[in-house]
Amino acid sequence: MSLATDSLISDGSVADATPPLVSKATAKDYYELLKPRVMQLVIFTALVGMMTAHEPINPVIGFASILAIAIGAGASGCLNMWYDATIDSLMERTAKRPIPSGAVAPGEALAFGMTLSVGSVLFLGLISNWYAAAFLAFTIFFYVVVYTMWLKHWTVQNIVIGGAAGAFPPMIGYMAVTGSMNIETLLQFLIIFIWTPPHFWALALVKSKDYARAGVPMLPVVAGGIETRRQILLYSLVLMPVGMSPSLFGYVGPVYLVISTLFGAVMIGLAYDLFRKREGEPARKASYRLFGVSILYLFVLFVALLVEEVVPVLAWRNFG
Amino acid sequence: MKEEAYPTVARLTPEELARQKSRSRALGLVLGALVILFFVVTIAKLGGSVFNREL
Structure with missing residues (x-):
């Protein structure tokens, strides 16, 4: 019996009553x-x-x-x-x-x-x-x-x-x-917090059948694709100013402000694209594109934050 | 004389042996790394005070 099947019962539940004698x-x-x-x-x-x-x-x-x-x-x-x-x-x-x-x-x-x-x-x-x-x-x-x-x-x-x-x-x-x-790390918390829903829901739109089969009440399963797309767009609109907030509060400098504005606009653009494309292959591609770019968004924003922290000459506070 | 019943001994297949070896090697490396990490962290935390004790 293969490793892939011998711990699963036919209904998909995991058999933990009789663990193997030797760990695999x-x-x-x-x-x-x-x-x-x-x-x-x-x-x-x-x-x-x-x-x-x-x-x-x-x-x-x-x-x-x-x-x-x-x-x-x-x-x-x-x-x-x-x-x-x-x-x-x-x-x-x-x-x-x-x-x-x-x-x-x-x-x-x-x-x-x-x-x-x-x-x-x-x-x-x-x-x-x-x-x-x-x-x-x-x-x-x-x-x-x-x-x-x-x-x-x-x-x-x-x-x-x-x-x-x-x-x-x-x-x-x-x-x-x-x-x-401090407030600065609270803003970093908020960026990831607001970023998470559009990031996950973009993937959940494509995998909604999986979630439905498993009985997980993800937004696309419970409220449907149109409402999920609307929520993704709304969160992306909120994400842009939240992403820019470390600069707006004066913690980091203009480099971060430009990057966060640019990538925030890209996220909104892709969320709007997903909002318009609701069926078939174009919708699937739009979901994956937003999911992929959202990972890049968070990575780029935190790289920019790190650079401004490591190279403090870029920060607003040094111009004051 | 009556033969005693012994519990069954698991005989490992070559694949199971290889997996067991991989686990043992990884565990050894992790334990070694922890020893080094705890030593280095202790020195970093205590600094010069690590030698500051009565003999």
Whole structure:
């Protein structure tokens, strides 16, 4: 029997009653449990948050703090995969993940995720401060319990509210250095928070049958394609000024303002294009285009923020 | 004399052995990296104070 089938029952549920005698997982399967692509975003945004602090930090401690935040994010991804293994097995996009594919037993994933969660929080607390560690623990709790176990299966606003979990890392990065909060990292939080719905809904439009089969109340499943497109356009309109806000509040300089305005306009343009194209291949392409560009949008904005923090001569405050 | 019943011993296929080896190697590397990380972080946190103790 192949690895892809022997842990699945015919209705798609994951059989965890009789785990294999010997684990079938490779190291790569455990790595995949950490959702490495999400971890990349977390590492990057946490680093930007850390640089925002403008306070000296030992590079070793800085590196170790980012590592702890990344492992904490990976642990929450692992626990998300453990809890959602059954619905993952029903969706084309997620059926090959380590648990539904049978490579990792659900119990192994749960133990792995819990160990990393506790370890990352303790490590961050010991090397930086316990405020940052508590915030990391809250983020893991929010993603696993509030989003995965509750919101995702219950409300159409699941990724709107749940998006906060993905938006916390810059704040944790800043807190790891200073032990406090500031408005600048709150704006970084808002950018990711407002960016999440149009980003996810663009993909959900294409994968709505998958979500419907799994019983996940995503917006396209519950409210239909037209309402989803309207919401994507509205969020993109709000995203533009929010994306520009670090410059508008005077935290970063004109380079960031130009980039965020330009990319904000591109996002609105693509959202409008998606709003107009509602059927067939053009609609599918418009969804994928917005999804791809939204990733680029967030990456470019945070690169611009990082550059302005590292090369402070560009910032408004130096012209004042 | 009556033969005793022993529990079945799992016999690993070559593929399972390779997977087990990959896990063991990765775990070894992670543990080694953690040892180095904890050492370096300790030195970074304590700085010169690491030698400041009564002998």
